[in-house]
Amino acid sequence: MTQSLTNVQIKEFESRIKHAYQAGGMDLFRCVRTITGVIGNQIQFPKMGTIIANRGAYLAAANPQDPNFTAAVATLYPYYADSVWSTLQQLTVNFSVQEALVQDTSMAFKRRFDQVLIDEWAIGAGYNIGIDVGGNQGFNYEKWNYINRRFMQKNVPPQNRWILLSPAAIYQLMQDARFINRLYLDQDIIAAGNFSFSPVLGMNVRWVGDMEEGGLPLVGTTRTAFAWHTDSTGMGIGQDVMLEVNKIPLQHAWMVTGSAQMGATVIDSQGVISVQYNETYEPPFVPGGAPLEKRSK
Numbered sequence: 001m002t003q004s005l006t007n008v009q010i011k012e013f014e015s016r017i018k019h020a021y022q023a024g025g026m027d028l029f030r031c032v033r034t035i036t037g038v039i040g041n042q043i044q045f046p047k048m049g050t051i052i053a054n055r056g057a058y059l060a061a062a063n064p065q066d067p068n069f070t071a072a073v074a075t076l077y078p079y080y081a082d083s084v085w086s087t088l089q090q091l092t093v094n095f096s097v098q099e100a101l102v103q104d105t106s107m108a109f110k111r112r113f114d115q116v117l118i119d120e121w122a123i124g125a126g127y128n129i130g131i132d133v134g135g136n137q138g139f140n141y142e143k144w145n146y147i148n149r150r151f152m153q154k155n156v157p158p159q160n161r162w163i164l165l166s167p168a169a170i171y172q173l174m175q176d177a178r179f180i181n182r183l184y185l186d187q188d189i190i191a192a193g194n195f196s197f198s199p200v201l202g203m204n205v206r207w208v209g210d211m212e213e214g215g216l217p218l219v220g221t222t223r224t225a226f227a228w229h230t231d232s233t234g235m236g237i238g239q240d241v242m243l244e245v246n247k248i249p250l251q252h253a254w255m256v257t258g259s260a261q262m263g264a265t266v267i268d269s270q271g272v273i274s275v276q277y278n279e280t281y282e283p284p285f286v287p288g289g290a291p292l293e294k295r296s297k
Contacts, residue, residue, distance in 0.1 A: 027206050028114050031162045032233040033267070036240060038076060043236035045072045045267045074265035076238045081108045081258040084248065098254065102243055105258040109241040115213040116264045117233065118164070121226040122217050126269030131222060131276040138281035139169035139225065141178050147227045147273055148202045154270045160230035163203045166216050166223050168279040170207055176286040203227060218279065225275045232271025235264045 035043055049068035056063075083101045090097050127150055134142030151161060165173075173179045179200070199205075208215055217224040238261035246255050266272055 027208065028117050028162075028164070031160075031204075031206065031230060032117060032228075032235050032264070033231060034235045034237065036237045038236040038238040038261075041076050041238070041261075041263075043074050043076070043234070043263070045074065045234040045265065046070075047072060047267055072234060072265045072267040074234055074236045074263040076236055076261045076263035079109065079112055079260050079262070081105045083256045084251070084253050087252050087254065098245055098256065101256040102245070105243060105256055106241065109258055109260050111211055111213050112260070113235075113262060114208065115211065115215070116262055117235065118208075118214070118216060118226070120233065120264045120266055121228065121272055121274065122224065124266030124269055125226065125272040125274040126266075127273045129273065129275045131278060136281060136283065137278035138172040138283045139165065139275070139277040140172065140283070141176050141286070143275055143277065144173075144201060144203075147275065150273055151202075151227075151229070151271075156229045156232075156271050158202060161203045161227065162206060162230070163225065163227040164206045164208060164216065165225050166279065167207060167209055168223065169225055169277060170205075172277070172281060172283050175283040178286070221278050221280045222276055223279045225277065227273040227275065229271040232266060232268045233264060234267050235262065237262045 033045065047070045049066075049070075051065040051067050054063070083105065085097045085101065129143055129146050129150075131137050133146055134140040147163065151158075177183075216226075239259065241258060241260045244257045246257065247253075248255055
């Protein structure tokens with residue numbers, strides 16, 4: 001009996017490679033003012049103040065007012081991501097190394113787009129809601145109300161308001177019946193287990209998990225989320241993501257190269273709010289009223 005055949009048996013690999021779980025990115029692309037094809041390393045977003053209509057007398061002399069034009073400037077920076085693999089290494093696996101690396105590189109740049117915006121909000125938010133607002137350190141209903149109150153106070157339009165949360169914040173909010181009870185909002189919003197990418201109580205929700213680029217700021221157990229209006233923030237893109245696959249003859253290898261040029265700035269800080277909360281806080285369940293169907297009987 002040829003027992004030695006086990007020494008030369010072929011090892012089969014499943015051809016569909018499993019990428020590490022990672023954020024795909026670009027969730028915020030349509031949530032800010034984005035200008036593509038920028039020439040140069042800066043882009044200027046003009047901002048205009050207000051003028052007042054004053055009561056006057058007939059035929060009175062005109063009193064011109066200055067609306068106080070200013071400009072917010074975003075500086076564009078280059079970003080790169082490169083990977084190399086051996087020509088012969090490709091022969092040892094039955095999946096396309098090139099295809100896998102291109103996909104990973106593309107996701108890296110999409111996450112960087114989101115991170116550039118997060119970093120700008122961290123330094124440019126015009127108002128901060130402290131960790132103790134609402135009677136506990138979690139992300140709670142009162143913090144949400146404070147955001148809406150602040151936006152209304154500063155006359156931020158109700159359309160195109162956004163909020164970016166961590167999964168922990170969504171978990172904390174879903175312990176409050178006011179976020180999951182049909183009496184308060186559409187039950188279909190949370191049917192899938194969260195209400196991301198849906199309009200909830202005056203804001204469109206986005207979420208971001210762990211990111212190698214940093215993600216939402218975290219100091220100890222204190223996380224910072226952000227709420228903003230579309231026109232409050234500008235993103236300039238000089239070069240969109242460019243991916244190339246080139247041969248390296250001296251190394252008998254191939255290289256995937258990725259590059260992009262982008263930059264962001266806060267145009268109007270009154271339209272950006274930071275919110276601090278404790279990631280590890282375990283909220284008690286807050287019951288609400290009876291479901292709408294029962295109340296109607």
